[in-house]
Amino acid sequence: MLSITCAGFGGQGVLTAGLILAHISMIEGKRITWVPSYGSEMRGGTASCRLRIGDSEILNPFFTTMGALVAMNHDAVTRFEHSVVKNGLVISNSTMVKDHAFRGDIRVVEVPATDIAASLKNPRGANITMLGATIAATRLFPVETFADGIDAYFAKKGRNNPLNRECFLRGAAAVAEV
């Protein structure tokens, strides 16, 4: 079972990124839970959601330590980095998170997601770009499988945009480059 927190500014699409991850995981036969930050957790305009993805019944949807952190902005790193388990993973949006000294006992993947999305003329696709990096780094699913899942997800919502797949693949490719 993998515990993942997605965090960032409200409007960066962190909740949506989490929901897409949850949705495709479900389609691929995984058990999942998704919990938004809520109530007193909602401070300073930072939004977050936590997911658990596994092969058997997800007992507790809540967790205090996580295997992976998807950090869309600096605040997300400062708030959640310490909760990542040893040898855990941080996917950091390096467009927003600069000059941060990460812990030495975790694996950090830095992806300029906001820049990549902007360069692809899909500025709202930074979250999808981060998802690409997440899938590539965690190897939860084959990259192509997940990319198809993204297309299907948006097609079902009636707003398929090929640039989302593009963002996703560029995010995934960024991991390979690291």
Add this chain to the structure above:
Amino acid sequence: MPLQLMKGNHALSEAAVRAGCRFFGGYPITPQSEIPEYLSARLPQSGGIFLQAESELAGINMVYGAAAAGFRAMTSSSGPGFSLLQEGISYIASAELPAVIVDVQRYGSGLGDISQAQSDYFQATKGGGHGDYKCIVFAPASVQESADLVVEAFDKAEEYRNPCIILSDASIAQMVEPVLLPEERGIDPDKAWAVRGKHGGEFKRVTSTMYYIEDFDAYIKNKYDTMAHNEQRWESVHTEDADVVLVAYGISSRICKEAVSEARAQGIRLGLIRPITLWPFPVNAFSGLEHVKAFMTVELSALPRLDEDVKLACEMRVPVRHFLGGVSIPDSSVITEAAIAILKEQR
């Protein structure tokens, strides 16, 4: 029907419509507002009525009227609004009508806070309104159960002609999980007791049934005794050899399940009783547990509530302790540690 990813509040609302609910009257309050929001769009699609009431008082009484007219009707609220529903719930129970009331619990007395909590236990299970009545109280612990139990609540409400409560909380309501939705059912509003004009027959009076039932005291006692006997629901996890059994419902039962799993991995014999009905409290779950050294209730509230029913259920044969999460969600390891401490104390 494939699995769908849904929020607890949405799954509950969709399942209610599929269970034949055709009327909702209610008032916005966090963290249940997705229920009226969802139903405001969904009910009209199925020929139902959604009405945003001027208050919870009006909402529950609209439900009373629609239920009296034979339609499956519901309202939902949270904490402060749930208090306002109590008058109407007592009337609906007294008139022996079916209805479903959802309380998505939030923290605190008074205004409190929108955080998840389990503070309304007494109000739901011990009769928040006046007089001699009980409601069957279902406590979903997942999005799937939010859907399944609302169907069950409508069926049981009709079977016993008594209001049923879904006691959820902000976590279960806001979280997203895959859910298999129930099949859509037809509706059957023209019941013999439903007011719709007398149509040549005797006129009907929907009011406290005590006026019309001989030996009402015995009748109503028997009704609730029957419900208490027949409708207990629970899930037991590793109670068969447990030294300490946790008792928790709703969201805290999920944390406890993890605690049991972690403790077992460490060789600590922890178990869990998860009440699915809070009234009737599943006292039957406590039989055959003579080997248990202590019970520990786990709740997200500032004051213990559940422990009273657990003490009654185990007839005080062993210590009953409580663990209170208060306004925050405890880590499962903290619960395990508390259980271990109780175990040491018993040696």
Add this chain to the structure above:
Amino acid sequence: MVEKRIPQLLVEDNKFCPGCGHGNINRVVAEVLEEMGLADTTVGSLAVGCACLMMDTFGVDWIQAPHGRAAAVGVGVKRVRPECCVFTYQGDGDSLAIGLSETLYAAIRNENITAIIVNNGIFGMTGGQMAPTTLSGQRTTTSPKGRDVSITGQPLNIVNQCRQLPIGYLARGSVASAKDINKLKKYIRAAFETQMSGGGYSLVEVLSPCPTNWKMSLEKSLEHIENDVKPIYPLGEFIKKGEKTDA
């Protein structure tokens, strides 16, 4: 000339005090429902107070609401069974004090129901306490020196409150004389006709004597209505077919 038969809807003798105007209003409502052929499809919503005595004596389907909530309950019925004739029957304390919100919001939403509000200026069943409609200076068991409007506020005029709302029908009648009762019947008929033609919310307020709690003979009670109550609560039709009248 025609027969004047007691309506069959009045299935039992009423249980009101001698001289109580509820009996007249009950009979007028029963006559109208029978004449309009609505006896079999009507659902009444009443709450608490003397009005609830009708539940055993007036032969339509009834729901008894919590105090003040008859309008909300009636709305619940009407919304799911629009083919039914739904009316509320409440006293002034019930509908205008504890239930003002439910009463006004039914009007604000222009719910297609008929509201009959009996204004006798006091809480009757509980023993003659001050109601929203109690006149300035009027003695009641909770205003023993007379209603002091500097403390309680002015008497509530529900017709004035509703007159600005987009409702179907609004009238105030009285049972203080044969002439008044004949007019009241026209108002009540117009109210139910409004509902049955889908014309929206209809409300008829009825000035009614309560000799018991007013501690007056019926004769004095009728004089009191004529001289003291009507000037404060004038009779007439104020909205007809959704249009404001000159009244």
Add this chain to the structure above:
Amino acid sequence: MRKSKLSEYKMIQHLERCKGCGFCISQCPSDALYLSESVNSKGYPVAKIDEGKCTKCAICYTVCPDYVFERVKGA
């Protein structure tokens, strides 16, 4: 109103319902009603019709809160 028609109707009274409030007496245009000496089983003195004065106008039916009066066909 023709006299012959009038004779086809009669007023009947359900005196057990009367509560002796006197509304009918105060409203009768022909002064045909009076509070009698007799008391019904509820203990109320009952209003009675003076047949000689009664015009069968049935205003008593209209004003009686207790459904005492009816005008019916029959001699």
